[in-house]
Amino acid sequence: MIEIENIKKQLNNNPDISVRELNVSNKNISLVFLKSTIDKMLFVQSVLSPILSHKGEISFDILQKQILSVIDVEKINKNYVENIIKNKVLIFIEGEEGALSIDMELLPARQPNEPPTSPTIQGPREGFTESIKTNLALLRKQCQSKHLVIKNYFVGALTHTQISVVYIDNIADKKIVKSIIDKIKKINTDGIVDSHYLIEYLSKRPNGLFEQFGTNEKPDIVTAKMLEGRVAIFVDGTPIVLTVPYVFIEDLQNSNDYYTNSHYATFVRYIRSFGLILATIVPGLYASFRLYHYKIVPLKYIITINATTQNLPFTPIIELLFILILFQILYEVSLRLPRYLGLATSIVGALVLGDTGVQAGLISPPGIIIIALSLISMYTIPTQAPQLTILRFVFLIIGGTLGLLGIVGGIIYFVNYLNTLNEYNTPYLAPYAPRIKDDLKDALHRKPMGEMKQRPKSIPNNDEIRGIEKNNE
Amino acid sequence: MNDQITVKQAGSLCAISMLALKLVTLPSILYQQAKTSGLISAFCLFLIDFFGLFLILKLKQKFPNMSLYELLCKAIGKIFAKAIYIILYFFLLLKLIFIINEAVSYTQSIVDEEFTNIMFLMCFLPVISAVAHSGLKSTARTCEVGFIFVIFGFIVCLFLSETTTSFMKLSSIFESSPLKILSSSFSTSIWFFDFLFLLIIMDKIKVEKNLIKRIFNLIIFVFIILFIFYIIYFRLFRNTAFLHKNAIADVTQYNRNIGNVGNIDIISILVYLFIIYFQGAIYMSCLRICFEKIIGEINPTWAIIFADIILVILQYFIFYNLEITINFYMAYFKFVWPFLWLMLLLLFFMKGENKNDRKNKSHIKS
Numbered sequence: 001m002i003e004i005e006n007i008k009k010q011l012n013n014n015p016d017i018s019v020r021e022l023n024v025s026n027k028n029i030s031l032v033f034l035k036s037t038i039d040k041m042l043f044v045q046s047v048l049s050p051i052l053s054h055k056g057e058i059s060f061d062i063l064q065k066q067i068l069s070v071i072d073v074e075k076i077n078k079n080y081v082e083n084i085i086k087n088k089v090l091i092f093i094e095g096e097e098g099a100l101s102i103d104m105e106l107l108p109a110r111q112p113n114e115p116p117t118s119p120t121i122q123g124p125r126e127g128f129t130e131s132i133k134t135n136l137a138l139l140r141k142q143c144q145s146k147h148l149v150i151k152n153y154f155v156g157a158l159t160h161t162q163i164s165v166v167y168i169d170n171i172a173d174k175k176i177v178k179s180i181i182d183k184i185k186k187i188n189t190d191g192i193v194d195s196h197y198l199i200e201y202l203s204k205r206p207n208g209l210f211e212q213f214g215t216n217e218k219p220d221i222v223t224a225k226m227l228e229g230r231v232a233i234f235v236d237g238t239p240i241v242l243t244v245p246y247v248f249i250e251d252l253q254n255s256n257d258y259y260t261n262s263h264y265a266t267f268v269r270y271i272r273s274f275g276l277i278l279a280t281i282v283p284g285l286y287a288s289f290r291l292y293h294y295k296i297v298p299l300k301y302i303i304t305i306n307a308t309t310q311n312l313p314f315t316p317i318i319e320l321l322f323i324l325i326l327f328q329i330l331y332e333v334s335l336r337l338p339r340y341l342g343l344a345t346s347i348v349g350a351l352v353l354g355d356t357g358v359q360a361g362l363i364s365p366p367g368i369i370i371i372a373l374s375l376i377s378m379y380t381i382p383t384q385a386p387q388l389t390i391l392r393f394v395f396l397i398i399g400g401t402l403g404l405l406g407i408v409g410g411i412i413y414f415v416n417y418l419n420t421l422n423e424y425n426t427p428y429l430a431p432y433a434p435r436i437k438d439d440l441k442d443a444l445h446r447k448p449m450g451e452m453k454q455r456p457k458s459i460p461n462n463d464e465i466r467g468i469e470k471n472n473e
Numbered sequence: 474m475n476d477q478i479t480v481k482q483a484g485s486l487c488a489i490s491m492l493a494l495k496l497v498t499l500p501s502i503l504y505q506q507a508k509t510s511g512l513i514s515a516f517c518l519f520l521i522d523f524f525g526l527f528l529i530l531k532l533k534q535k536f537p538n539m540s541l542y543e544l545l546c547k548a549i550g551k552i553f554a555k556a557i558y559i560i561l562y563f564f565l566l567l568k569l570i571f572i573i574n575e576a577v578s579y580t581q582s583i584v585d586e587e588f589t590n591i592m593f594l595m596c597f598l599p600v601i602s603a604v605a606h607s608g609l610k611s612t613a614r615t616c617e618v619g620f621i622f623v624i625f626g627f628i629v630c631l632f633l634s635e636t637t638t639s640f641m642k643l644s645s646i647f648e649s650s651p652l653k654i655l656s657s658s659f660s661t662s663i664w665f666f667d668f669l670f671l672l673i674i675m676d677k678i679k680v681e682k683n684l685i686k687r688i689f690n691l692i693i694f695v696f697i698i699l700f701i702f703y704i705i706y707f708r709l710f711r712n713t714a715f716l717h718k719n720a721i722a723d724v725t726q727y728n729r730n731i732g733n734v735g736n737i738d739i740i741s742i743l744v745y746l747f748i749i750y751f752q753g754a755i756y757m758s759c760l761r762i763c764f765e766k767i768i769g770e771i772n773p774t775w776a777i778i779f780a781d782i783i784l785v786i787l788q789y790f791i792f793y794n795l796e797i798t799i800n801f802y803m804a805y806f807k808f809v810w811p812f813l814w815l816m817l818l819l820l821f822f823m824k825g826e827n828k829n830d831r832k833n834k835s836h837i838k839s
């Protein structure tokens with residue numbers, strides 16, 4: 001058939017294109033598909049066997065209504081190549097126009113496991129996978145609502161990546177949904193390989209230090225966020241699901257907080273915010289105290305610190321920068337090396353460079369303690385780790401050169417910068433700036449679920465009260 | 474309007490402005506002027522300030538959507554309105570210089586003695602300029618979130634300060650004659666008049682319910698804390714009060730040792746530094762708005778650069794230390810404030826905005 005030859009040609013005669021020629025009731029039937037991406041067992045059982053065992057006349061109509069009636073079959077008259085690329089089996093019958101398209105996709109995929117970025121102690125452990133179909137199924141499992149809306153788009157001139165915009169119809173703000181969809185439609189690129197690619201297309205400030213997009217790997221978290229009026233964006237090929245709008249306080253919250261006592265959740269959130277301060281400004285503060293403001297430090301501490309630092313060849317800022325850069329190198333190395341080599345780098349880093357450096361008098365124990373404290377604290381908010389790493393360097397340089405006045409100025413500058421972020425009409429520092437009293441029930445302080453009767457006002461939504469279903473029809 | 478702020482935010486701005494100039498030199502100057510009766514002088518000036526704030530807020534209620542510039546144009550014409558804006562511009566600039574000088578003196582004696590004027594300006598100006606450049610909305614939000622920490626820190630400072638000695642007898646605050654108290658109020662008036670900036674941003678405050686009550690609740694709360702601070706200061710230092718020119722730092726240096734840590738006067742230093750940055754940003758935002766009204770539509774960057782240049786020149790060549798600044802201000806400011814009151818009263822007695830005006834205005838805006 002000329003059509004099949006054309007298809008093969010358009011697909012570069014790749015070796016994974018399979019064409020099966022059959023003769024049923026004196027009619028030639030051709031089945032075209034990509035053998036690497038279809039479910040072969042299902043293909044044989046549901047398509048090949050019924051066709052071969054059929055006696056009598058054959059046509060598209062008979063195939064659709066009798067022989068292949070148990071599976072989804074679609075009649076198409078164009079876009080044959082696109083259908084094959086989307087892992088469908090095409091059936092051509094000699095002398096008949098068009099083809100039948102059957103979805104037989106089976107791509108390599110892993111099982112929904114507990115994601116490494118958001119482990120839980122008590123709570124659902126299922127995490128998203130790289131398959132968008134699995135991810136949407138997981139979401140459906142969590143959110144069985146007739147109001148759940150899934151809108152699919154295909155982005156990327158070469159990758160044709162499926163992007164699903166998912167929201168709850170009677171809760172999500174229509175303007176936000178429209179804005180996201182408009183931006184997705186405008187994307188003109190070769191391909192979207194991961195959801196992080198999308199962030200830069202959907203963001204008002206793609207160059208900004210702080211991203212105003214939530215990244216989630218668990219269906220329970222995405223569902224909870226959609227119930228607050230947020231919109232979820234799924235991208236095929238990645239387990240990371242984006243949620244918008246996003247506020248800074250979400251970084252201090254964790255799914256575990258909702259699966260435990262509200263008092264404990266509140267306590268942990270305060271600890272995390274304290275961790276945020278330690279991670280960012282402690283090295284800078286230490287440098288400024290040692291260099292300029294030793295009068296402020298209580299005498300006992302000065303004596304202790306001086307005892308260990310008096311013979312150091314470097315100034316505090318150089319010493320701390322040296323330790324920080326060293327750590328950053330070790331971190332990058334440990335990310336890229338195989339695990340068995342990672343252990344070796346840890347030994348080199350901790351023992352050789354750390355312990356020997358102190359014994360040689362090149363770095364001081366308080367310097368190492370300060371940097372270690374700052375680095376460990378950073379992982380109380382792992383989602384902000386890249387930003388905090390940059391800020392730590394900035395505050396260290398400011399503290400080491402301009403002292404306390406510089407650090408205070410730096411804090412005000414960055415807080416003000418965060419206050420200028422207003423993606424999708426949502427202030428980034430809400431509910432604290434602007435202060436929204438009702439939203440403080442689930443900010444740093446978490447009240448019991450029963451008291452959170454309203455959806456957050458900082459997230460634009462169509463339905464303020466939780467639990468009452470409104471008829472939109 | 475895109476750059477509008479909430480009543481809470483306006484309240485935070487007022488509260489910060491109320492604190493900025495009153496935590497360092499004022500208590501010692503009050504003592505120099507009227508001994509412990511300085512407390513009465515301060516109280517009177519606070520009352521006058523509150524009355525001024527009340528007038529401004531009433532004005533806001535009377536003309537909810539009009540800016541000061543529009544009001545002045547309506548009352549006295551465009552040219553005089555611009556002239557008043559020039560006066561306001563220099564008033565705010567001089568207040569900002571005063572704050573900077575106090576902060577430099579404080580920094581040199583408490584934080585780092587090698588800190589120079591230029592080093593201070595290098596830290597201070599870029600930050601307040603950047604904050605002001607980002608717009609009034611984000612400045613107000615930053616102050617709103619910062620105010621919680623500042624006031625909490627200030628209360629902690631009060632708790633940490635020495636409170637074991639017996640409470641000062643009330644009679645001891647009548648040490649000076651009423652005339653002395655009055656003259657002390659006159660000379661220290663530059664430390665007050667903190668709410669005047671609100672006039673410049675009055676059109677940017679959202680019209681919300683209980684405007685006056687909500688702002689006054691916050692202001693009175695801050696006033697009570699501030700007055701407790703003054704009482705502690707006077708009680709602590711008594712006859713040597715005039716020597717303690719860094720009030721907030723000196724009060725907390727006499728604190729108890731908490732948990733065997735030693736003096737935690739870092740809290741008072743942080744509280745003060747945060748306050749002056751916030752206040753600087755508020756004034757810089759107002760200077761920007763004033764400049765835009767005087768010159769006409771202009772890129773905010775240029776308005777801020779102009780203010781920075783003038784500020785550096787005045788600070789470096791004229792008001793290069795705190796003593797000169799205080800002497801100048803105490804000598805001349807008393808002639809400025811009657812004029813400012815006159816303007817305020819004139820505006821207050823203007824005929825209110827009627828419904829038709831409001832409708833027309835909103836129509837023009839839309």
